[in-house]
Amino acid sequence: xxxxxxxxxxxxxxxxxxxxxxxxxxxxxxxxxxxxxxxxxxxxxxxxxxxxxxxxxxxxxxxxxxxxxxxxxxxxxxxxxxxxxxxxxxxxxxxxxxxxxxxxxxxxxxxxxxxxxxxxxxxxxxxxxxxxxxxxxxxxxxxxxxxxxxxxxxxxxxxxxxxx
Amino acid sequence: xxxxxxxxxxxxxxxxxxxxxxxxxxxxxxxxxxxxxxxxxxxxxxxxxxxxxxxxxxxxxxxxxxxxxxxxxxxxxxxxxxxxxxxxxxxxxxxxxxxxxxxxxxxxxxxxxxxxxxxxxxxxxxxxxxxxxxxxxxxxxxxxxxxxxxxxxxxxxxxxxxxxxxxxxxxxxxxxxxxxxxxxxxxxxxxxxxxxxxxxxxxxxxxxxxxxxxxxxxxxxxxxxxxxxxxxxxxxxxxxxxxxxxxxxxxxxxxxxxxxxxxxxxxxxxxxxxxxxxxxxxxxxxxxxx
Numbered sequence: 001x002x003x004x005x006x007x008x009x010x011x012x013x014x015x016x017x018x019x020x021x022x023x024x025x026x027x028x029x030x031x032x033x034x035x036x037x038x039x040x041x042x043x044x045x046x047x048x049x050x051x052x053x054x055x056x057x058x059x060x061x062x063x064x065x066x067x068x069x070x071x072x073x074x075x076x077x078x079x080x081x082x083x084x085x086x087x088x089x090x091x092x093x094x095x096x097x098x099x100x101x102x103x104x105x106x107x108x109x110x111x112x113x114x115x116x117x118x119x120x121x122x123x124x125x126x127x128x129x130x131x132x133x134x135x136x137x138x139x140x141x142x143x144x145x146x147x148x149x150x151x152x153x154x155x156x157x158x159x160x161x162x163x164x
Numbered sequence: 165x166x167x168x169x170x171x172x173x174x175x176x177x178x179x180x181x182x183x184x185x186x187x188x189x190x191x192x193x194x195x196x197x198x199x200x201x202x203x204x205x206x207x208x209x210x211x212x213x214x215x216x217x218x219x220x221x222x223x224x225x226x227x228x229x230x231x232x233x234x235x236x237x238x239x240x241x242x243x244x245x246x247x248x249x250x251x252x253x254x255x256x257x258x259x260x261x262x263x264x265x266x267x268x269x270x271x272x273x274x275x276x277x278x279x280x281x282x283x284x285x286x287x288x289x290x291x292x293x294x295x296x297x298x299x300x301x302x303x304x305x306x307x308x309x310x311x312x313x314x315x316x317x318x319x320x321x322x323x324x325x326x327x328x329x330x331x332x333x334x335x336x337x338x339x340x341x342x343x344x345x346x347x348x349x350x351x352x353x354x355x356x357x358x359x360x361x362x363x364x365x366x367x368x369x370x371x372x373x374x375x376x377x378x379x380x381x382x383x384x385x386x387x388x389x390x391x392x393x394x395x396x397x398x399x400x401x402x403x404x405x406x407x408x409x410x411x412x413x414x415x416x417x418x419x420x421x422x423x424x425x426x427x428x429x430x431x432x433x434x435x436x437x438x439x440x441x442x443x444x445x446x447x448x449x450x451x452x453x454x
Contacts, residue, residue, distance in 0.1 A: 001172065018172035018213070021204075040165040041201035045268065054242075054271040060200040061272070064172060065217065111267055115242075129353045130266025 003067040007032070008076040016063045022056075023047040025063035026073060034074040034103050038132070045131030048104040049073050055111035074103035077110070086110065086148055095144040097135035104131050109145050118149035167203035174215040178222065178331065182304045184214045185327040192216060192329060194238060194277035197269050222276070222331060225249065231337035237276025237330045245270060254295070254335060256344040256362065260287040263346075266354045276330040279312075284319040284385040284420070285357040287348070292333060293386045294362045294378035300332040307331075318384045339374070342366050343449025345441030349433050351424060357381065358424050361413075361437040365401065365445040372396050372446075377409065379438065381430055382417040389413050392438070401446035409442065410435035 004013045007030060014029055021040075026032045026049065038046035040059045047058040050072035078084035083091060086109055096102040105128065112118060112127040124145050125138075133141065175181045184190055191210035193199050194217065202208045216222065216238065224236035225247060233253055235244070244250050245261045264270055264278075264287055278288040279299060292299075292312035299310045301324065315323050324330070348360035359381030366374040375396035380386040391412030399405035419430035 017169070019167040019169050019203075021166065024166070041204050042197060042269070045266070048268055055268040056272050057197075057268050059204065060196055062167075062172075062196075062200075064174070065196075065215065067174075108267065111271070115246075115267065126353045127267060130268060 001064050001067075003064055005066050005068060006070045008072060014063075018062065018064050020063045021059050022049070022051075022061040022063050022066055022071070023058035025066075026058060026071070029063070032073050032075055036100055036103055038100070038104075043132070044101070044104070045108060046101055046104040048107040048131065050107060050111065053111075053114075055108055072107075074106055077106060085151070086113075086144075089144040089148045090141070093140045093144040093147065095137065095140040097137050101131055101133040101135075105133070105141055109148070112145070113149060113152060118145065121146065124149065165204040165206075167200075168206050168209045170210050171212045172215065173212060174218060176218045176220065178216075178219055178302070178329070179304075181214055181216050181219060181329065182302065182327070184212065185329070186304060187212045190214055190326075192280075194280075195240065195273040196277075197265065197273040198277065198281045198283070216329070224332075227253070228334065228337075233335045235275055235333045235335070237279075237332055238274050239276075241265075241270035241273050241275070241278075242267070244275065254338070256294070256346050256364070257291055257335070259344075259346045260291045260348075260362070263287050263348050263350075263354075263357070263360075269354070275333060279315065279333065280322065280324060280330050282316060282320050282322045282385065283356065284383070285360060285380045287357075287360065289316060290360055290362050290378055290380045290386040291346075292335075293388055294364060294376055295335050295338075298334045298336075299330050300334065301328050302331045303328040313388065316385045338364070339366055341449055342374075343445040343447065345444030345448070347437040347441045347444075349437060359419075359430055359433045359437055360386075361434065361441040363438070363441040363445040365396070365442070365449045367401075367446070367449045370400060372399055372401055372405075375409075375445075377413070377438070379413055379417060379434055381419060381434055383420055384418075387417065389416050391416060396442065401442055406439045406442050410438050413438050 002015045026035045036046040038044035042057045042060045049058045078087045189211035192214050222236045222238035241261045241264045251258045297312040343365045345363040348357045350357050361379045364376040375393045377389045377392040392409035395408035414431045419427040
């Protein structure tokens with residue numbers, strides 16, 4: 001089946017099998033290996049990407065279902081030379097050890113920041129609870145997200161539109 | 165873990181979906197948050213996957229003439245969590261939905277899918293039983309209305325025939341000043357609940373005049389507990405009344421047994437959740453009455 005979609009702002013057209021997972025399409029077909037694959041049954045959150053702005057588990061969606069959609073992966077958040085604000089906060093707070101969960105943590109954080117106030121650590125922890133980190137570096141991840149959430153509040157008060 | 169091969173049909177109209185479902189071994193996919201793991205594990209091998217995600221006529225949320233709510237089956241959990249209409253009319257539904265999975269799951273999962281999959285501790289099943297919801301079920305042969313309690317036939321088992329689709333869920337209006345309580349315990353927020361309790365209370369002259377109690381955590385899915393409702397009626401929802409209601413719950417629910425807790429623990433949790441839900445419902449009925 002032929003599908004046409006936009007991935008990180010770039011138009012993509014490919015012919016794929018109906019059973020191909022969106023996660024495998026991104027990694028295998030497009031070579032965007034920033035999206036990681038952990039459990040492949042929607043538990044670990046490592047493959048989280050945005051589809052039309054909403055975070056989804058890419059292992060619980062077929063590539064054909066993304067036909068006509070805008071898909072955003074971790075590659076869109078910044079580059080090694082120029083990290084995005086959320087990535088910078090993760091770096092600053094040592095919010096990654098092995099890095100396997102990181103792209104999922106980042107993409108989940110993007111959506112959490114858009115949809116929830118994240119005013120308390122409890123809310124941040126609850127928001128991140130669907131993403132597993134087996135290095136168990138959760139404390140640092142919470143700190144990084146807290147800093148960005150607080151900066152966002154400060155930015156909103158100053159009338160700035162902070163990019164993520 | 166990759167899904168087995170299948171034919172795939174994406175449709176944007178209900179009649180086309182209903183026709184396709186008559187194919188042998190056809191399976192419907194909505195949000196896919198339960199179906200996709202089963203496909204990845206190859207627990208299911210459908211010949212044809214019928215994708216209804218683009219049937220816009222099923223993605224609706226509207227007030228009924230009587231002041232209730234009619235929810236299209238394709239309505240995502242997150243929409244229900246944030247909808248001002250839901251929050252105003254059925255705050256218990258918005259509160260319950262917030263317990264479903266995690267953000268990425270709620271972005272994608274649908275109310276119709278949850279009710280069709282019928283996990284015994286699914287929040288939507290519990291709330292629909294509590295609220296006396298009616299499901300609209302459609303097939304190529306016609307339409308039928310199914311009360312939520314009759315829809316559930318046991319764990320992961322419903323009254324749906326293979327070629328039928330849940331198209332909408334209708335919630336009848338609640339009387340003004342109805343208080344609500346919803347409590348759930350899971351090992352980790354977003355995991356499947358070990359147990360959950362949902363309560364509605366209406367009061368007059370500082371006495372309970374109507375109580376509805378539904379609990380999940382039993383082997384066959386959520387149930388209304390008439391004994392608990394009777395135990396609360398006519399009381400001030402005080403400690404003896406709540407104890408009697410909790411006893412009725414324990415007497416009528418055979419708890420699940422798995423590694424997350426013994427039957428005794430589950431009975432204990434059910435009683436504790438019921439007490440909290442009763443107190444919230446009583447307090448909220450006071451607030452709205454003022």
